[in-house]
Amino acid sequence: MAICKLCTLEKALIGKSHIIPDFLYKHSGLYDELHRIRLFSVQEMIDGKKPSLPQSGVYEGKILCAECDNKRIGDNLEQYAKKAIYGGGQLPMNECPECENFINEEKDTFAICKNLSYSKYKLFLLSILWRASISSKSFFKRINIGEHEEIIRKMIFENDPKKFDEYPIFVFSSALDDDFTPDIILEPAQSVDDNGMLTCYFVIGGFIYIFKVGRFLGDKVRLRKQTITEENKITILTLKTGETMSFIKKYVGL
DSSP, X not given: OEEOTTTOOEEOBOSOEESSXXXXXXXXXXXXXXXXXXXXXXXXXXXXXXXXXXXXXXEESSSSBHIIIIIIIIIIIIHHHHHHHHOOSOOOGGGSOEEEEEEOTTOOEEEEEESOOHHHHHHHHHHHHHHHHHOOOGGGTTOOOTTHHHHHHHXXXXXXXXXXXXXXXXXXXXXXXXXXXXSOEEEEEEEEOTXXXXXXXXXXXXXXXXXXXXXXXXXXXXXXXXXXBTTTEEEEEEOOTTHHHHHHHHHHTO
């Protein structure tokens, strides 16, 4: 018996909790022929080094009870995200995403997805950030959100995504960047932006997730157009050829 990190109750804890959900490996093509995934640090990729190859995704034991891992996060958040992003199951009409691609005058490509559950999808992504921050695994050593761990814990436990400008998340796709391989997971990292706001990034299967940790300090009008909002809508920006690594280096200060 020990204290569960999410419900904070003394319970029997399970021996294996994935920090990054297993379905993101399977459905993003991240497993190789031996059912392994490729994990890189940013510096390893820049230096051209070979990645490590664990037998499955990165996980940690004795941090969550079965109810929190399997139900509060698994059934409530992960199953929704899995169906919404990759299909494979029925969803209510108002929670079934509809995405349309656009190109603006500057030739930027982006997709606008509607009917994406603001609460479930936002909390799903925040659960990855939270688990990475509480994890003791070396792969997540650069993620430490401090006092925000408790705030996000309550958000997940209470199913409270807060307002769109609180802990907003930006999603970018590298699908059009021929210079970047999508079948990897980069070691997540964090930095402080020009407004002094803690910013964390994760690169998983061709997508880059940027977390602004706290209440957003920049342009709220622009933010509403770029992050997931209470209107159940999100804009996913697509990076052009050669932009992905420059984008990543910017956020890690290289």
